[in-house]
């Protein structure tokens with residue numbers, strides 16, 4: 435609805451012009467390659483997720499911007515506590531995506547403590563939305579299963595049926611981000627917080643979808659790259675600090691998420707003249 439321009443995070447000069455010409459005061463930096471595409475193109479992931487982030491950090495510092503950068507469940511690794519993963523613990527991720535996100539958390543916090551940069555970071559669970567295409571992540575199945583349920587009635591899952599991961603409806607994710615950005619600095623005891631909503635397995639989400647679409651068939655063909663990544667991530671997040679400091683509370687559980695995804699995708703298919711299974 436507002437002004438919209440394309441920008442390359444690797445083009446510092448252009449980013450700077452955009453910030454100055456549009457009198458920007460808050461920067462929300464979402465550009466990144468996700469976990470699976472990052473492993474498929476490590477050099478590009480390094481460029482976008484690390485060099486791009488450095489451009490944004492420099493710009494935020496130079497122009498005194500409030501800066502939000504999302505992190506992820508992928509910032510943890512096999513040696514982190516998994517159930518639940520607390521805010522502060524060992525972080526040794528085994529993907530370039532995770533490494534770049536830990537780097538972002540640490541750089542942002544360093545610049546905050548050294549130069550007063552208003553850096554804010556939330557570790558998102560897998561985000562589930564009916565409005566966007568999946569971006570090449572390990573949690574993508576949890577979006578694709580809804581599209582498949584309403585189109586062919588069959589989803590071929592690349593994870594094992596019992597793979598449990600933290601997930602969140604995009605509505606909660608947006609609200610958390612806005613509320614966190616609006617929180618007075620004096621309320622923040624951390625600069626990087628976990629936020630939690632629900633955790634489920636492919637089997638559990640399929641069972642919930644079958645309450646609406648009993649014919650849904652799910653087959654399981656675990657892909658070794660994605661399964662290894664998923665097995666190294668937390669199964670649940672401890673978000674008690676976010677709840678205590680700035681009042682975070684999720685509103686969508688699995689039941690609400692499934693109802694909302696099915697009705698949104700059904701409406702979109704109907705409006706586009708596509709058949710609904």
Ligand SMILES: NC(=O)C1=CN([C@@H]2O[C@H](COP(=O)(O)OP(=O)(O)OC[C@H]3O[C@@H](n4cnc5c(N)ncnc54)[C@H](O)[C@@H]3O)[C@@H](O)[C@H]2O)C=CC1
Pocket residue numbers: 441442443444463464465466467468482486504505506507557558559560561562567568569570571573
């Ligand atoms: N989707 C999810 O489940 C989660 C996402 N996040 C984080 O949220 C952010 C957004 O994720 P998604 O929207 O899901 O990913 P996505 O892959 O759908 O979107 C990433 C965007 O980055 C853009 N991009 C790539 N190279 C660029 C460049 N050189 N300059 C400017 N833009 C560039 C792409 O065009 C794309 O629109 C990422 O930082 C991701 O790490 C964190 C946890 C979970």
Ligand SMILES: CC(=O)[C@H](N)C(=O)O
Pocket residue numbers: 468469470506507508531558559560561570571572573574
């Ligand atoms: C959880 C994420 O960060 C993302 N969706 C991915 O799976 O890579």
